[in-house]
Amino acid sequence: MKILVTGGSGYLGRSVRSYFSADDLSRTSGCDVTRLNDAQAAYDYDVVIHLAAEMDKNPDASERVFLTNIEGTVNLLQSVKPGATFIFASTKDVYNGFADNYDEVPESCSTSFAGHSPLEWSKLIAERYTEYYSHARGFRSCIFRLSTVYAASQPGTVPNFVGHYANAINTGERLRLPGGGRPI
Numbered sequence: 001m002k003i004l005v006t007g008g009s010g011y012l013g014r015s016v017r018s019y020f021s022a023d024d025l026s027r028t029s030g031c032d033v034t035r036l037n038d039a040q041a042a043y044d045y046d047v048v049i050h051l052a053a054e055m056d057k058n059p060d061a062s063e064r065v066f067l068t069n070i071e072g073t074v075n076l077l078q079s080v081k082p083g084a085t086f087i088f089a090s091t092k093d094v095y096n097g098f099a100d101n102y103d104e105v106p107e108s109c110s111t112s113f114a115g116h117s118p119l120e121w122s123k124l125i126a127e128r129y130t131e132y133y134s135h136a137r138g139f140r141s142c143i144f145r146l147s148t149v150y151a152a153s154q155p156g157t158v159p160n161f162v163g164h165y166a167n168a169i170n171t172g173e174r175l176r177l178p179g180g181g182r183p184i
Contacts, residue, residue: 004045006033006076007052012089016049026052033072042079049087050076055119062118069122070129077133085140086130092147093117094124 008017008024017024023045025031031038033052042048054061054068073088080086092099098110111124127143134141168175 001047002045003047003049004042005049005051006072007050010051013051016051020047020049022047022049033075034067036075036078039072039075040079042076043081045084047085047087048076048080049089051089053089053119053123057117057119059118065118066122069119070125073126074129074133077129077137080133080137080139082138085142086134088127088130088141088143090123090127090143090145091120092145093120094127094145096120 003020003022004025005013005017005020005022006025007013008022009026009028013024013026016022025033025038025041031041033039033050050073052068052072054065056065077086092105094111094116095105095109096111096114096116098112098114099105102109113121116124130141130143133139165175167173
């Protein structure tokens with residue numbers, strides 16, 4: 001089985017790619033999902049794990065975020081062969097504040113616009129494209145709404161808060177809590 005990981009050189013991508021002995025389609029490898037010719041490589045794979053994303057929540061980055069997260073995803077979806085599997089990494093932030101009403105967030109939780117940043121909005125739009133193309137082109141798809149992802153630290157990547165604290169513990173650094181250590 002041939003597996004491709006987009007964003008396979010990133011924080012989570014390196015670990016996923018290593019685990020599955022998968023190929024990498026990332027800017028670091030010289031490829032970019034926003035270039036249709038590069039994305040068409042997905043046709044040669046049985047499984048495409050789509051982790052490539054622009055993770056910026058700043059409204060000033062909206063053009064770059066939408067280009068990568070929507071157009072890049074569509075480029076891949078148009079290239080996945082019938083019968084293959086497409087796994088899309090979204091974010092639990094598509095629920096915005098609506099998730100605060102639940103201890104365990106059900107899939108039926110609202111994703112209506114409520115001040116979403118370009119990141120959350122682009123991921124939600126890309127989810128809909130994933131659903132459409134998988135049905136229209138005859139491949140299986142799965143959407144994971146990830147939260148607080150942890151992967152082993154890699155050179156050239158920036159760990160999230162879990163990775164930051166794990167690295168601090170491993171190196172004997174003093175832990176510094178945000179907000180002066182008060183609950184937020």
